[in-house]
Amino acid sequence: MLARSRRVKGIVTRLPVSSGIVNRYVPGEATAQAVEATRELVDAGLHVTLDFLGEDTLDEAQAEATVAAYVDLLEQLSEAGLSRNAEASVKLSAIGQALPDIGPKLAIENARRICRAARHAGTTVTLDMEDHTTTDLTLAALRELRKDFPETGAVVQAYLYRTEQDCRALAHEGSRVRLCKGAYNEPEEVAYQDRHDVDKSYVRCLKVLMAGEGYPMVATHDPRLVKIASALATRHGRMPGTYEFQMLYGIRGEEQTRLAELGEKVRVYVPYGDEWYGYLMRRLAERPSNLTFFLRSLVSQK
Numbered sequence: 001m002l003a004r005s006r007r008v009k010g011i012v013t014r015l016p017v018s019s020g021i022v023n024r025y026v027p028g029e030a031t032a033q034a035v036e037a038t039r040e041l042v043d044a045g046l047h048v049t050l051d052f053l054g055e056d057t058l059d060e061a062q063a064e065a066t067v068a069a070y071v072d073l074l075e076q077l078s079e080a081g082l083s084r085n086a087e088a089s090v091k092l093s094a095i096g097q098a099l100p101d102i103g104p105k106l107a108i109e110n111a112r113r114i115c116r117a118a119r120h121a122g123t124t125v126t127l128d129m130e131d132h133t134t135t136d137l138t139l140a141a142l143r144e145l146r147k148d149f150p151e152t153g154a155v156v157q158a159y160l161y162r163t164e165q166d167c168r169a170l171a172h173e174g175s176r177v178r179l180c181k182g183a184y185n186e187p188e189e190v191a192y193q194d195r196h197d198v199d200k201s202y203v204r205c206l207k208v209l210m211a212g213e214g215y216p217m218v219a220t221h222d223p224r225l226v227k228i229a230s231a232l233a234t235r236h237g238r239m240p241g242t243y244e245f246q247m248l249y250g251i252r253g254e255e256q257t258r259l260a261e262l263g264e265k266v267r268v269y270v271p272y273g274d275e276w277y278g279y280l281m282r283r284l285a286e287r288p289s290n291l292t293f294f295l296r297s298l299v300s301q302k
């Protein structure tokens, strides 16, 4: 509701990204700031995946600008000597998937250009997963891209009923799969509504991925799920580096370094760019205490 209010959007988007509310989750709008944040994380023993913020574009020029931003980012990461430890996360809706008629094909072509730039830089791309109306399209795009770029990562969302089945299909050799709970407001026709049911689904999916031949990327801040993932990795004889943990920039930073110090591979998802509104709203919606903090800061800024 908050995210859809025009008034709130008007007030919030006038905030500078440097305000504490925004840059807790987004290190900056410029590529240079994203590269700088990457360097700090890599120096702290972490890996990174970068998301140039933007989604749901219906404008071909905007999609093209997003592709150019990723290509530029990958070049800059490579020049900075960071591309071995940093990859790119891409939303297909940001590169044209929702455009009428040509969308799905255009998004694959655009993603292919980003994959090519990533390979040139010596790194990979992961396709973020968006709302359930795009799941089939995104998995179809993944299959297409993997023909030329088998290293391309997938994302699945434990809140969808279908996901355990999708995990079975994706748990094959060389397949990088990020498992998250899911961040969109989904109806009960397609998704578990109770968070305990989502957690149970997450564990079932984890079991499939850890037992499989692929490369599980365990994306959660939930301490119980992190423990269960470690135990499952041990049970299946997986060494750190044959799977990884992933968390968002600005969330449980101490846990990120604690896991890395234990020898785990940990990757931080770093969003950047000026289209931070939708991303910020999803993060705030995840925790009522964040929302209180946010509303208080908003009042004190006015």
Ligand SMILES: Cc1cc2nc3c(=O)[nH]c(=O)nc-3n(C[C@H](O)[C@H](O)[C@H](O)COP(=O)(O)OP(=O)(O)OC[C@H]3O[C@@H](n4cnc5c(N)ncnc54)[C@H](O)[C@@H]3O)c2cc1C
Residues within 6 Å of the ligand: 127, 128, 129, 130, 155, 157, 178, 180, 181, 182, 183, 184, 219, 220, 221, 222, 223, 246, 247, 248, 251, 252, 268, 269, 282, 283, 284, 286, 287, 290
């Ligand atoms: C690397 C990564 C990539 C992701 N990619 C996608 C994607 O492609 N598609 C998609 O739909 N979703 C994606 N997500 C988001 C995900 O689906 C969840 O919405 C989000 O991670 C919160 O779920 P959780 O597993 O952390 O568990 P939760 O039950 O939400 O949280 C567990 C605990 O983590 C901490 N925590 C969680 N969120 C916050 C927060 N915002 N602020 C402060 N503390 C918090 C709290 O301590 C909380 O008790 C991604 C998440 C990560 C970590």
